[in-house]
Amino acid sequence: MRRRILVLVGATTSLVLIAFLVPLALLLRTVAADRAVQAATVEAQSLSSLVGTTDRAALALAVQQLDLSSPDAVSVFLADGAVLGSAADRTPLVELGALGTSSSAEVDGGREIVFAVRDQIGGAGVIRSFVPDAELGRGVPGAWLMLGALGVGLLGLSLAVADSLARSLVRSTTDLAAVSHRLAIGELDARADSSAPSELGVVAESLNGLAARITDLLREERETVADLAHRVRTPLTALRLDAEALSAQGDAARIGAGVDAVQRAVTQAIEQARRRGTGPGAGRTGSDAAAVVRERVEFWAVLAEDTDRETVVDIAAGPLPVALGEADLAACVDALLGNVFAHTPDGTSFAVRLTPRPDGGARLVVADSGPGLSDGSAVRRGTSGAGSTGLGLDIARRSAEQAGGQLELSRSADGGLEVVVDLGGPDTPA
Structure with missing residues (x-):
């Protein structure tokens, strides 16, 4: 943009200077x-009166x-053929002057x-004055040089x-x-300089x-998510009380553990919603993938055993640090x-x-021997073919x-679905 402006101004200024300086230079040469x-002409006319009033010696001295x-x-050409002053040939113009016609012309x-x-x-005489080209153009090169310097300066x-x-x-523009x-990238506290020139200032204010507005909307969204998650705590509390009232201690303990897990997930959702969107990498922590995956498997x-599912677990010895928090990795x-469990029948390994x-x-890598997916549409948010979210x-x-x-x-070796999730290390950019 900067170069284009310079080219435009340079071209426009050059055209204006050429239109102004070239005629001025020609005028200076003519002047x-x-x-x-x-x-x-004045010098020649000063001799006109002397030719008719003085003798030849005085006229020769004056010339x-x-x-x-x-x-x-x-040069003065007399009627008897004598030439006073600078030696010169009788040119056609001199012959014309001898006939009584005064004139001037460009010659070599x-x-x-x-x-x-x-x-x-x-007798008929002729006064001839020859002005050389050097005299006709005296001062013109210097004047042209000054005009050129003026043009370059402008x-x-x-x-x-x-x-x-x-x-x-x-x-x-670069600041914008x-x-x-x-x-x-999430730095919502960034602001543009509204004192920028003309329309750019208007764009800066709009930005x-x-x-x-984005900050306000994100704040409202986070608080809404946090509020919705907080509302789940009330039925969870009632569910815990009901679990504690069960007579079978094993069932009560298992249901209570499930309720505790849901409460932890709700609490994590509230905390994550409130810290998200505060900047690049906000809330981005690391965790040991081996420990988290082993705990969730x-x-x-327990549910796999209840539904007769054969499970193959191959988890590398930790630690395996990844650039994802424990809560996010567990989710x-x-x-x-x-x-x-939701989309394959019981007994599917x-x-x-x-x-x-x-x-x-x-x-x-999580692979099953179920029916698999017909296409990759399920990876799109909110898309499901089995009645889920x-x-x-x-x-x-x-x-x-x-x-x-x-x-x-991709398709697993058993014909089902295989999901491969690559997780970068702690130093991997998001």
Whole structure:
């Protein structure tokens, strides 16, 4: 943008200077030539009266003095053929002057001016003045040089002013772009300079208003999520009281443990909703993937036993640090295993494998021998073909991306669904 402005201003200024300076330069040359011709004409006319009133000796002396003091060559052609002053040939213009016609014309090397006169006895004489090209163009090169310097100076001044203006515009535009990028990565406290020139200032104010509105909307969303999650605590409390009232201690303990797990999940949802969106990487912590996955598999193993599901577990020895918090990783594992139990019939076997990645982090693979997926549509948020919320695989995808990895779906060796979740290490950018 800056270069384009400079090119535009430079081209416009150059055209204006050419339109102004070229005619002025031609005018200066014409004025210089007219001045030289006028001076030669005055000198020649000063001899006109002497030709008819003085004798030849006095006339020769006057012509000689004038020829020495003037840069022009002055000659007087008398009727008897004598030539006084500078030696010169009788040119066609001199012959025309001998016939009584005064005139001037451009000749090789300069300009020739002749005046027809009469001597003392009435004979026809001619006064010739020759103005060389050097005299016709005296002072013109210097004047042209000054005009060229003036043009270059004006062009440089215009480019300097244009560069200052362009730099101000580019700086303001760059600042706006930087603020928009900061907002895009979650720095919602970023604000643009509203004192930017003209329309850019209006854009900056609008961007600041948009950032403030986004901040308000995110705050309202977080508080709404937190409030909704908090409302779940009341029925959970009632469920705990009912569990404690059960006569069978084993059932009461198991239901109580489930209620405790749900309460922890609700509390984590509230905390996560309130800290999310405060900046890039906000709330992004690490955890030991081996410990978290092992704990969640043990939790689901009880239900797998009740539903006659054969389970293959292959978890590498820890620690396996990943760039994902314990709560988020546990939610990811629960979502994947929950899908297996929700979308495959009882007795369907599944496998859970956790291996380290060569570049840091871990790879989690959950594969089952169920019917699988017809396409990858279930990875889209809110999409489900089995009457669920459609959030399971999307939760896993977002967890993988938050840890700097990715989620892949494929067909397992048994014909079911295989979900591969790559989790980056603690230093992996999200």
